[in-house]
Amino acid sequence: MILIGIDDTDVEGSKGTNQLAKAIVSELANEWKCERIVRHQLLQDKRIPCTSRNGCASILLNARGSSEADEEQLILLIHQVREVMKKWFIKGSDPGLCVCPYENVSDSIVKFGYRCQFEVVTQADALAVADEAQVHLEGLGGSNGGLIGALAAVGLGHRGNDGRVIQIGEWSEDLVGCQTISAIQSRGVKVNNINTDEWLSDGLVELNKKLRPNLRGNEIVLYVQKQERQQNESISQEPTYQAIKLP
Structure with missing residues (x-):
């Protein structure tokens, strides 16, 4: 399995990182099966440039017809994702990309992802962690600031206990x-x-609008709460719940 992290790919009024993640999955569909796309919430702080709420996205992929991707497949995958992100590039954005085999995600990357939810970190911090762990991390335009969130997305996606699921498999x-x-x-x-x-x-x-469950304990979970019954509702009516939106 391969984890891809992307961040800071949009500007006000653009389609956004979630839609870009779906476009990447669609572009790779012949060779790679999507397991999940997850949006992760990072620290919101006036010192951190972002379009709206400072979110990033992780994409978990499986190579079709193979249990493990070789180095050549990985290089090609990085090239394909880079090309999609370049096509989607919008002036004013600062996109970053991280690609790493799932089993190679180190504890230091997971800890970095957690840090990004509570601390202001720098590109130098991210590059040092990526270099030590020997994972692919790059900026693709602007200030390259999105590489911070891209690495964080890989760490949080591997942790499997964070974020809102945007896509499971190839669902509609x-x-x-x-x-x-x-x-x-x-x-x-x-x-x-x-x-x-x-x-x-x-x-x-x-x-409401869409099914948006959460990634918790490496499982996809929709959290709900019981809705209050109206006075005119039958007591025998099926129990009704309201979906809860969690980060």
Whole structure:
């Protein structure tokens, strides 16, 4: 498996890093299967340039027809992702890219990702960690500041206990509004009542716009809370829950 991290790829009014991550997955689909795309929240601080909320994205891929990518495949993959990001480059953005075999993500990279959620770090910090761990990290324009978040995304994605899942596998964005828990589970998502820590197997969930579960304990989990019944609702009606948006 391969982890890709991208960050600071957009400007105000552009499509954003999540959409770029999906475009990368689409471009690589013939050779690489998407396992998940996850948005990770980094520190929000006036000293850190960002478009809106300082998020980055990790992409977990598996080589089709092979359990492990060789060095040649990895070099080609880096080239392909770089080319997609160059096509999407917008003046004013500062994109960064990190690519690393999943099993090569070091503890230092995971710790760096955690630091980026609580501390202001520098490009020099990121480059030093990447150099020690011998992973591919580069800036692709502007100030190259996105390389910080790109490395952080790889660390947080490997940690498997952080972020909001933007895409699972090759799913479509067709689950919106009110959905059954069984329909949600069919996408590989577990449903948890955040107030009782109960795993749910039946009922209805109001998703609002889109299904956006979280990555927790290397599992995809949608957290929900029980909705209050209206006075005119039947007591025999199926339990209804509201999806909770967590970072």
